[in-house]
Amino acid sequence: MSGKRKGLGRATVHDVAKLAGVSSITVSRYFKQPEIVSQALRDRIAEAVKALDYLPNHAAGGLASTRGRIVAMVIPNISGPIFANTIQSFSDELNRHGYQLLLASSYFSVEKEEDAVRAFLGWSPAALVLTSQYHSEGTERLIAKATMPVVETWDYVPERKPVQVGFSHIDVGRQSVEYLHGKGYKRIAFVQNSLIGDLSALDRRDGYIARMTEHGLEPWVFVPTQADPFEAGRQAVNSLLLRKQPAEAIIFANDNLAAGGMLAGARAGMRFPEDCAIFGFGNYAFSEMLLPSLTTIRPPAREIGEVAALRILQALGEAAAEGPLKHLNLLDCELIARESA
Amino acid sequence: MSGKRKGLGRATVHDVAKLAGVSSITVSRYFKQPEIVSQALRDRIAEAVKALDYLPNHAAGGLASTRGRIVAMVIPNISGPIFANTIQSFSDELNRHGYQLLLASSYFSVEKEEDAVRAFLGWSPAALVLTSQYHSEGTERLIAKATMPVVETWDYVPERKPVQVGFSHIDVGRQSVEYLHGKGYKRIAFVQNSLIGDLSALDRRDGYIARMTEHGLEPWVFVPTQADPFEAGRQAVNSLLLRKQPAEAIIFANDNLAAGGMLAGARAGMRFPEDCAIFGFGNYAFSEMLLPSLTTIRPPAREIGEVAALRILQALGEAAAEGPLKHLNLLDCELIARESA
DNA sequence: TTTCTCAATGTTACCGGTAACATCAGCGAG
DNA sequence: CTCGCTGATGTTACCGGTAACATTGAGAAA
Numbered sequence: 001m002s003g004k005r006k007g008l009g010r011a012t013v014h015d016v017a018k019l020a021g022v023s024s025i026t027v028s029r030y031f032k033q034p035e036i037v038s039q040a041l042r043d044r045i046a047e048a049v050k051a052l053d054y055l056p057n058h059a060a061g062g063l064a065s066t067r068g069r070i071v072a073m074v075i076p077n078i079s080g081p082i083f084a085n086t087i088q089s090f091s092d093e094l095n096r097h098g099y100q101l102l103l104a105s106s107y108f109s110v111e112k113e114e115d116a117v118r119a120f121l122g123w124s125p126a127a128l129v130l131t132s133q134y135h136s137e138g139t140e141r142l143i144a145k146a147t148m149p150v151v152e153t154w155d156y157v158p159e160r161k162p163v164q165v166g167f168s169h170i171d172v173g174r175q176s177v178e179y180l181h182g183k184g185y186k187r188i189a190f191v192q193n194s195l196i197g198d199l200s201a202l203d204r205r206d207g208y209i210a211r212m213t214e215h216g217l218e219p220w221v222f223v224p225t226q227a228d229p230f231e232a233g234r235q236a237v238n239s240l241l242l243r244k245q246p247a248e249a250i251i252f253a254n255d256n257l258a259a260g261g262m263l264a265g266a267r268a269g270m271r272f273p274e275d276c277a278i279f280g281f282g283n284y285a286f287s288e289m290l291l292p293s294l295t296t297i298r299p300p301a302r303e304i305g306e307v308a309a310l311r312i313l314q315a316l317g318e319a320a321a322e323g324p325l326k327h328l329n330l331l332d333c334e335l336i337a338r339e340s341a
Numbered sequence: 342m343s344g345k346r347k348g349l350g351r352a353t354v355h356d357v358a359k360l361a362g363v364s365s366i367t368v369s370r371y372f373k374q375p376e377i378v379s380q381a382l383r384d385r386i387a388e389a390v391k392a393l394d395y396l397p398n399h400a401a402g403g404l405a406s407t408r409g410r411i412v413a414m415v416i417p418n419i420s421g422p423i424f425a426n427t428i429q430s431f432s433d434e435l436n437r438h439g440y441q442l443l444l445a446s447s448y449f450s451v452e453k454e455e456d457a458v459r460a461f462l463g464w465s466p467a468a469l470v471l472t473s474q475y476h477s478e479g480t481e482r483l484i485a486k487a488t489m490p491v492v493e494t495w496d497y498v499p500e501r502k503p504v505q506v507g508f509s510h511i512d513v514g515r516q517s518v519e520y521l522h523g524k525g526y527k528r529i530a531f532v533q534n535s536l537i538g539d540l541s542a543l544d545r546r547d548g549y550i551a552r553m554t555e556h557g558l559e560p561w562v563f564v565p566t567q568a569d570p571f572e573a574g575r576q577a578v579n580s581l582l583l584r585k586q587p588a589e590a591i592i593f594a595n596d597n598l599a600a601g602g603m604l605a606g607a608r609a610g611m612r613f614p615e616d617c618a619i620f621g622f623g624n625y626a627f628s629e630m631l632l633p634s635l636t637t638i639r640p641p642a643r644e645i646g647e648v649a650a651l652r653i654l655q656a657l658g659e660a661a662a663e664g665p666l667k668h669l670n671l672l673d674c675e676l677i678a679r680e681s682a
Numbered sequence: 683t684t685t686c687t688c689a690a691t692g693t694t695a696c697c698g699g700t701a702a703c704a705t706c707a708g709c710g711a712g
Numbered sequence: 713c714t715c716g717c718t719g720a721t722g723t724t725a726c727c728g729g730t731a732a733c734a735t736t737g738a739g740a741a742a
Binding site: 008009053055056057058059060062063066068070077078079080081084085087088091092095098100101102103104105116118119120121122123124145147230259260263266284285286289290291 | 349350394396397398399400401403404407409411418419420421422425426428429432433436439441442443444445446457459460461462463464465486488600601604607625626627630631632
C-alpha cells in the first residue's frame with residue numbers, strides 16, 4: 001500500500017526472504033543451486049514459498065542473468081501437415097529441461113521470417129531456430145551477429161555457419177527416382193508444387209533431374225498453375241496421363257499433390273499403380289489411408305525437432321545424458337513402399 | 342572492457358540516447374508514443390537506432406512496465422490434426438499486433454497443463470489461453486488469482502468465470518444424431534475414443550445419448566480397447582457390423598477413428614454408406630480425400646484462434662478495428678455432408 | 683593455540699527499460 | 713510585464729531478480 005511503482009502484486013524473492021529470515025540471494029540460490037543451501041534454510045524457504053505462493057519472475061531473472069530460458073522458433077507454418085511434428089517434439093524436449101518455446105510462422109516468406117527474428121531477438125532467447133537455409137539478407141546479418149546458438153532445420157548444408165539439423169532434399173529427389181527406376185519405370189515425371197517460396201522443394205526437383213540424367217532418362221517436370229494442391233494434382237494427372245505417351249510413374253513434390261492426383265484419376269476410372277505409379281513426399285497422416293495407400297518418403301520431422309533441441313541444450317551446457325554423438329545432424333528419410341508404386 | 346556485469350553486448354537505450362544527444366526516456370518514448378516526441382529528435386533518434394543496430398530488450402521493458410507483449414497458450418497437442426489451425430490463426434493474429442506466442446502442450450493431461458501454466462505465469466504473460474473447461478484444482482486456483490485475462494477455448498460454458506471461445510460439444514453430439522435420424526437411420530451407434538483425458542469427447546457422447554433418447558431410440562456406445570485410432574476403428578467396425586443386427590449408422594468420436602473403421606471395412610469388402618453410414622468429427626485434412634469421402638462436422642478451429650486473439654486484444658485495450666460484437670464467443674460447427682452418410 | 687581453508691550466507695550494485703514526477707521554454711490572458 | 717498553462721524533455725528511482733565480491737564461522741592443519 002505505498003510503493004510508487006506497483007509491480008504485479010505478486011510475492012517476490014524479497015518477500016520470501018523476509019518471511020524465511022534469510023537474504024534474497026539465498027532464495028535465488030535455493031532455486032538455481034539448491035545443493036549449496038543448507039538443509040535448514042532450504043526447509044524454511046520451501047515453507048515460505050508455499051505460504052506466499054511464490055512464482056519466480058522469469059523476465060527479471062533473464063534480465064539479471066542475461067540468459068533467459070526461452071527458445072525462439074520460426075517455422076513456415078504450424079497447421080500444415082509437415083512441420084507440426086517438428087514443433088511438437090522440439091517443444092516437448094525443451095519443456096522437459098525447463099525451457100519455453102516462442103513460436104512464429106513465416107509462411108515461406110523470408111520477409112516475414114526476418115520480422116519474426118527481429119521481434120524474437122528482443123527477448124534475448126537462449127537459442128534461435130529457423131527453417132531451411134534460405135533467408136533474407138537482413139536475417140543473415142542478424143544471425144551472423146547473434147550471440148546465442150542458431151540452428152537451421154529441415155535442411156542439411158554443413159558448409160553454412162549455423163548448425164544444421166535436417167536432411168538432403170536433393171538426395172530425396174534422387175532416391176525417389178532410384179526406387180522407381182529399380183522397378184523398371186522409364187517415363188518418370190515430376191510434379192512440382194506451385195507454392196511460391198518453398199525453396200527446398202526445388203532441391204528435390206533438382207535431385208530428380210540429376211538422377212534421371214545419370215540414368216540416361218529424360219527429366220520431365222510439370223508445373224501446375226493451380227494453387228490449391230488438390231486441383232494442382234488433378235491438373236497434373238490429366239496433363240501427364242491423357243496423352244499418347246503417358247507417364248509410367250509420377251513423383252509428386254508432396255503427398256497432398258499426390259493424393260489430389262490419385263483421387264482425380266480414380267474418379268476418372270484410372271487404376272493405380274496399374275495405369276501409373278504414384279510417388280509422394282511427406283508421409284502425411286492420410287497417406288496410409290488412401291486406396292491405394294501412397295508410396296512416399298517420410299521426412300524425419302519428429303527427429304529433427306528432437307535433435308535440434310538436443311543440440312541446443314548441449315550448446316547451453318545442459319548436456320544431460322545422451323552421448324554427444326548419439327545422433328548425427330544429417331538425418332535419414334525413410335522410403336515407405338506402399339501400394340501406389 | 343570494464344563493467345562488472347557484462348550485459349548482452351548489445352546497444353541499449355542509453356547508448357542510443359547518448360549518440361542522439363537526448364535522454365534515455367526520450368528514446369523509450371520514441372518507441373512507445375512517437376507522437377509526443379518532436380520531429381527533430383525523432384530524426385536524430387532514428388539515425389542513432391540505425392547506426393547502432395539497436396533492438397529493444399523486451400524482457401527489461403516488460404519488467405519495468407509489468408506488461409510484456411507475450412501471450413501464453415496451453416494446448417493438448419500441436420501435431421494432432423485438430424488444434425494446429427487454432428494455434429496458427431491465434432498466433433498470426435497476435436503477431437499482427439506485435440504480441441508473441443509462448444506455447445506448450447498438455448497431451449490432455451491436467452497435471453501437465455498445470456505445470457505449463459505455472460511456468461508461463463513466471464513470464465507474466467499479457468494473457469493466458471487454455472483449452473477446454475476441464476483443469477486441475479491447482480490450475481483453477483492459479484487462474485482465479487491471475488491478474489491477466491484468461492481465455493478458455495474449444496468449449497463454451499458461459500457460466501464459468503474465464504472467457505469462453507468455442508462451441509458446445511453436447512450440441513455436436515445431438516446434431517450428428519439429428520442428421521442421421523433425418524436420413525431414416527434407427528440403429529445408430531457411437532464409437533467413443535479411447536484417448537484418456539479428452540473430456541470434451543465425452544460431452545459429444547452425452548449429446549448423442551440425449552438426442553437418441555429423445556427420439557425414443559436406444560443409445561449404443563462402443564468403447565474400443567485399442568489405443569491406436571486406426572486399430573480402434575477397425576475393432577469398432579468389426580464389432581458393430583459383423584452381427585445379426587448390425588448398426589445402420591456409426592458416429593465416430595473423430596475422423597481418425599472413422600477413417601480407420603471405413604478402411605478396415607472396405608478391405609473386408611463392405612461398402613459405405615450402402616452397408617452402413619459413417620459419420621465423423623473434426624473434418625481432418627484427409628476426410629475429403631477418402632473413398633467414399635467422409636461426412637463429418639467441422640469444428641471452428643481457425644475461428645476459435647481468431648476470436649480468442651481478438652478478445653484478448655480487446656481486453657488489453659488494443660481494441661483495433663473490429664466492432665466489439667462482430668463475433669460472438671459461441672461459434673458454429675459446420676456439418677459437412679459428403680458421401681459416407 | 684593460531685592460522686588457513688572452505689562452505690554457507692550476506693551486501694551491493696547492476697541488468698535495460700519505464701512510471702512518476704520535475705523542469706523548462708513558449709505563449710496567451712489579465 | 714507577470715502569471716499560469718501546456719507540451720516537450722529530463723531526473724530519479726524502481727521493476728525483480730542475480731553476478732561479483734565480502735563476510736562469517738567451523739573444522740583441519742600447523
